Amino acid sequence: MAEERADCKRHKWIPLLGIDKERSVPTALFTCLRCGDLKVGTHTIKISRYRLDMGELPMNSIASINLMNEPSVNATASGLVITAAVGTNAEGIGAPLFMAANGNLNTASAVSSATTPCVALAMETGTGSKKVLLHGVLRLDAWNWTTGPGTNGLIYVSTTTGLLTQAQPSGTDEVIQPIGWALSDDCIYFTPSMMYLTHV
Numbered sequence: 001m002a003e004e005r006a007d008c009k010r011h012k013w014i015p016l017l018g019i020d021k022e023r024s025v026p027t028a029l030f031t032c033l034r035c036g037d038l039k040v041g042t043h044t045i046k047i048s049r050y051r052l053d054m055g056e057l058p059m060n061s062i063a064s065i066n067l068m069n070e071p072s073v074n075a076t077a078s079g080l081v082i083t084a085a086v087g088t089n090a091e092g093i094g095a096p097l098f099m100a101a102n103g104n105l106n107t108a109s110a111v112s113s114a115t116t117p118c119v120a121l122a123m124e125t126g127t128g129s130k131k132v133l134l135h136g137v138l139r140l141d142a143w144n145w146t147t148g149p150g151t152n153g154l155i156y157v158s159t160t161t162g163l164l165t166q167a168q169p170s171g172t173d174e175v176i177q178p179i180g181w182a183l184s185d186d187c188i189y190f191t192p193s194m195m196y197l198t199h200v
């Protein structure tokens with residue numbers, strides 16, 4: 001993933017000093033002599049040049065979380081991303097995924113309700129433990145979406161396995177599930193509808 005940079009593998013932590021009664025004393029704030037990362041205590045919040053690592057601790061009382069309306073790097077996302085078990089992935093990054101009975105996320109197809117609804121988009125190629133987007137903005141320069149009102153800007157699961165489309169599926173038993181809308185030719189706002197129609 002391009003937005004994640006390589007971590008320093010050999011942190012050498014030293015405590016920052018504070019002044020107490022005119023004496024220098026070590027504080028609970030540490031910095032790495034090699035990379036400059038900061039951390040509070042031993043297993044808690046880490047701050048690097050590239051990210052804030054909360055170590056599964058909560059962030060409380062946040063006024064807003066701002067997403068990028070167009071990620072600056074191709075094939076990256078801004079939003080809610082988790083690591084999940086991906087069973088099949090026919091089309092790589094941006095492929096719609098549905099949850100199979102065994103809990104794997106597999107490549108979705110609008111051919112029938114057996115391979116929908118789409119609940120996530122692949123953020124990595126291949127299968128296994130992979131990052132997937134649950135909600136947010138994804139940029140893929142290979143896309144060429146049309147923006148606009150009505151059904152123009154909406155994006156659906158395609159009947160071609162692993163693809164998205166702006167042409168509403170129209171065959172018998174095919175699934176019509178809006179999964180988001182086009183922010184630009186290369187970007188979608190992925191907000192999958194959990195309500196879908198099966199074509200008669």
Ligand SMILES: [Zn+2]
Binds near residue numbers: 011012035
């Ligand atoms: Zn380091």
